Amino acid sequence: MNNFAKLGINDNLLKGLAALGFTEPTPVQAQVIPLMLERPIDLVSLAQTGTGKTAAFGLPLIQLTDSGSRQTQGLVLCPTRELCMQVSRDLEGFARHVEGLRILAVYGGASIEPQIKALRKGVQIIVATPGRLNDLINRGMIDFSGVHYVVFDEADEMLQMGFQEELNAILARTPAEKSTLLFSATMSQGVAAIAGRYMKDPVEITIGRRNAGAENVRHDYYMVQARDRYPALKRIVDNCPDIYAIIFCRTRQETNDVANKLIQEGYNADALHGDLSQIQRDQVMKKFRAEKLQLLVATDVAARGLDVNDLTHVINYNLPDDLASYTHRSGRTGRAGRTGISVAIIHLKEKFKIREIEKNLNKKFNQGRIPSGMEICKKQLVSLIDEISAVEVDHERIDPLYAEVAAKFEHLNREDLLKRFVSWEFRRFLDYYKNAPDLNVNDPQPKKPPVKTTRRQTPVKPGARQTPAKLGARQAPAKPEAGQGRRFTRFFLNVGRRQGILPQALIGKINEIPGVGRIDVGKIDIMRNRTLIEADSKYTPKILAAFQQARINGKTVSIEIDKAKGPKRPAGPQHHKG
Numbered sequence: 001m002n003n004f005a006k007l008g009i010n011d012n013l014l015k016g017l018a019a020l021g022f023t024e025p026t027p028v029q030a031q032v033i034p035l036m037l038e039r040p041i042d043l044v045s046l047a048q049t050g051t052g053k054t055a056a057f058g059l060p061l062i063q064l065t066d067s068g069s070r071q072t073q074g075l076v077l078c079p080t081r082e083l084c085m086q087v088s089r090d091l092e093g094f095a096r097h098v099e100g101l102r103i104l105a106v107y108g109g110a111s112i113e114p115q116i117k118a119l120r121k122g123v124q125i126i127v128a129t130p131g132r133l134n135d136l137i138n139r140g141m142i143d144f145s146g147v148h149y150v151v152f153d154e155a156d157e158m159l160q161m162g163f164q165e166e167l168n169a170i171l172a173r174t175p176a177e178k179s180t181l182l183f184s185a186t187m188s189q190g191v192a193a194i195a196g197r198y199m200k201d202p203v204e205i206t207i208g209r210r211n212a213g214a215e216n217v218r219h220d221y222y223m224v225q226a227r228d229r230y231p232a233l234k235r236i237v238d239n240c241p242d243i244y245a246i247i248f249c250r251t252r253q254e255t256n257d258v259a260n261k262l263i264q265e266g267y268n269a270d271a272l273h274g275d276l277s278q279i280q281r282d283q284v285m286k287k288f289r290a291e292k293l294q295l296l297v298a299t300d301v302a303a304r305g306l307d308v309n310d311l312t313h314v315i316n317y318n319l320p321d322d323l324a325s326y327t328h329r330s331g332r333t334g335r336a337g338r339t340g341i342s343v344a345i346i347h348l349k350e351k352f353k354i355r356e357i358e359k360n361l362n363k364k365f366n367q368g369r370i371p372s373g374m375e376i377c378k379k380q381l382v383s384l385i386d387e388i389s390a391v392e393v394d395h396e397r398i399d400p401l402y403a404e405v406a407a408k409f410e411h412l413n414r415e416d417l418l419k420r421f422v423s424w425e426f427r428r429f430l431d432y433y434k435n436a437p438d439l440n441v442n443d444p445q446p447k448k449p450p451v452k453t454t455r456r457q458t459p460v461k462p463g464a465r466q467t468p469a470k471l472g473a474r475q476a477p478a479k480p481e482a483g484q485g486r487r488f489t490r491f492f493l494n495v496g497r498r499q500g501i502l503p504q505a506l507i508g509k510i511n512e513i514p515g516v517g518r519i520d521v522g523k524i525d526i527m528r529n530r531t532l533i534e535a536d537s538k539y540t541p542k543i544l545a546a547f548q549q550a551r552i553n554g555k556t557v558s559i560e561i562d563k564a565k566g567p568k569r570p571a572g573p574q575h576h577k578g
Contacts, residue, residue: 007033009059015097017059026052028207029059035203036060040148040179042199046186047207053183054090057151061125062091064149067100070122071146075174077167078129079157080301081107081278082285087153088127101125108132109278116141130158130166137173144174155184155191156324161301164498171198185331186324189497217334219361220368221344221354223441226514230261232345232439233317237267237295238376238429241383245313247297248320248329251551258317259297266428269295272303299551300325309338316344319353321505323360343368348441349511370440373433380429381422488522489537490562493547496529506533509550513542532562 002014002023007030009017017023025033028047035041037060047053061074076091078084088105095101104118106128112135119126119141126133126142136142150171152158158167180199184191195202224232237243249255252273259271270284270293288296289308296303300320311333320326333340344365346354354365371379409417423430495501503524510519522534535543540561547559 004029004033004059008037009033010063012097013059013063013094016094019096020093022055026056028052028205029056031205031207032056033060035205036179036181037063042179042202043181043205044191044195044199044202045181045183045205045207047183047205051207053153054087055094057153057181057183058087058091058094061149061151062095062098062101065101065124067098067124069124069146072123072126072143073146074125074149074151075144075147075170076125076127076151076153077133077158077170078127078153079161079163081109081129083154084127084129091125091127103127106132106136108135112136130163130170134166134169137170142173147174147178149179149181150174152180152182152184152194155182155194156186157328159191159194162499167194186327216339217330218339218341219330219344219357219363219365220341221346221365222368222370223346223348223351224370224439225441226347226512228439229317229345229347230258232370233258233315234262234265235370235376235439236315236343236345239371239379240313241380243294243312244291244310245295245315246303246311246329246332247295247315247317248303249297249299250318250320252299254317255297255299262295262297267295268293269297272296272298274299274301300329303332308332311340313340314342316342319344319346319350319357321508322502323357326357327361347512350508353508370438372438373429373436376433377426377429381426384425487537488520488534489540489543491533491535491543491547492560492562493531493533494529494558496527496531498529501526501531506531509546510535510543513539513546519543 002018004017004022004025005014007025028045028051032043032045033056035043036057045053045056057076061076065073076087078087084105084107088103091103095103102118102121102123103125104115104123104127106115106126108129108131112132115132115136116139119136133142152167180202182191182195182199182202222232222236233247237245247258249258252275255271255273256275259269262269270287272281272284272288276284284293284296287293291310297317314329314333316326316329320329330340330342333342344354357363358365412420493501493506503526506524507521510521513519519539520536523532524534525532544559544561547557550557
């Protein structure tokens with residue numbers, strides 16, 4: 001028996017589910033579906049990617065929609081074109097036996113005319129990205145008067161991508177009396193703000209621990225010198241012959257560089273980033289979903305909406321600047337009941353990021369050891385032998401050739417034959433890893449914490465927003481007198497709370513500046529769309545270079561000096577060391 005029937009799903013939808021092979025609800029489906037079918041409610045559901053959220057809201061949404069009416073009754077908002085298309089396909093699959101139901105995917109990067117034409121014919125459920133939907137609203141093409149359900153899918157990602165204003169404009173057009181359903185992997189401040197502003201006493205359903213990562217994902221990190229990041233990546237990949245992974249990079253340039261190096265060295269890899277045309281993106285993702293690519297090198301934004309269930313690994317070539325991005329990355333493996341591994345390649349100054357993720361996700365990271373060349377060759381050889389041993393011999397085709405082949409090898413004994421075979425098959429590995437150095441960096445023992453003393457706090461001016469730099473920051477000793485301490489320069493960045501900026505991400509970026517050690521950091525003031533940060537004037541050129549054209553949560557960063565203020569003396573114990 002299909003256990004979805006016990007949740008109240010009707011026969012037409014059960015037929016669609018049976019055709020898809022769905023018989024057992026996931027935990028999020030078992031909790032959300034009966035609630036939605038029972039009564040109109042506002043709901044916040046926190047669950048990781050891959051837990052079945054689309055069916056959780058999609059099945060009751062379809063069942064509660066009047067397919068005899070041409071009015072739009074349901075609206076599903078998604079952060080990316082890819083996720084929009086995926087959700088639309090899933091809903092159409094569920095509703096294949098529901099007569100008269102029209103579902104339309106509305107997204108940018110495609111001609112708007114066919115979407116307008118479909119809307120004029122009447123569509124009961126719209127699945128949309130905020131940007132394109134807002135465009136259609138401004139053209140007067142959508143009537144929301146009949147909307148009873150609004151669903152935010154991957155709400156935290158939408159906010160990270162800067163869609164807050166579009167969401168506000170869209171929701172302002174929908175009726176006051178409706179059910180609002182919010183599905184998210186994490187409960188960020190932005191998600192909580194949406195719940196507080198647009199929802200009435202929402203029911204909260206949390207699958208697992210709030211803001212926690214997927215339960216069946218193992219978290220590993222490898223510590224190397226920053227210059228050895230790419231060689232370490234290769235060894236991790238080479239040590240897993242059956243790897244099927246996404247490698248996350250911070251920038252488009254880094255994504256291209258890593259992918260091109262891998263391709264040139266014979267790996268089955270490709271890149272996915274924002275500089276690709278939509279046709280190129282679709283081609284890359286089609287190959288990756290079909291497992292014709294083993295490694296996909298991607299930025300966070302480009303990989304959003306990529307729905308793949310069989311990933312063995314997610315590799316963080318660089319850790320992201322915020323916790324939510326790490327949660328989304330790691331949640332792309334270990335899906336649909338499978339296990340997965342999330343790998344982080346870090347250098348010594350980034351150890352604090354691992355500790356912060358451990359604390360927030362309540363997950364313990366395992367420190368891995370970059371394997372030696374000989375270990376990798378052994379792993380590859382065993383994998384190949386297993387493959388050969390499993391080959392079924394086609395005697396009809398091989399037997400007529402066997403005598404000639406055997407005659408060619410008759411001068412070799414068994415040991416010689418095996419050694420020649422291994423030497424021929426593994427020339428690339430054996431040559432590359434000959435005299436390969438140890439890439440591992442020893443993790444120094446933490447120093448004993450200093451004795452705590454009571455410190456004077458610098459008062460904050462009324463109305464000022466002060467954000468303490470917690471992560472990785474160490475309070476500098478109090479300066480004896482103004483005039484004896486270092487001079488600080490004030491910098492302004494064009495990103496702020498709206499882009500999900502955290503003080504630890506800024507300090508982490510400064511910590512990564514090569515060859516300078518620790519840099520004194522002063523006040524960090526994170527505002528809505530910009531951030532002020534004070535840092536040691538001695539390193540001004542390096543700080544400017546580190547932030548200029550960097551990307552944080554999908555937004556290109558620009559940085560400038562607050563020339564009106566110029567260098568200033570630090571304010572004693574208020575300051576931190578980055």
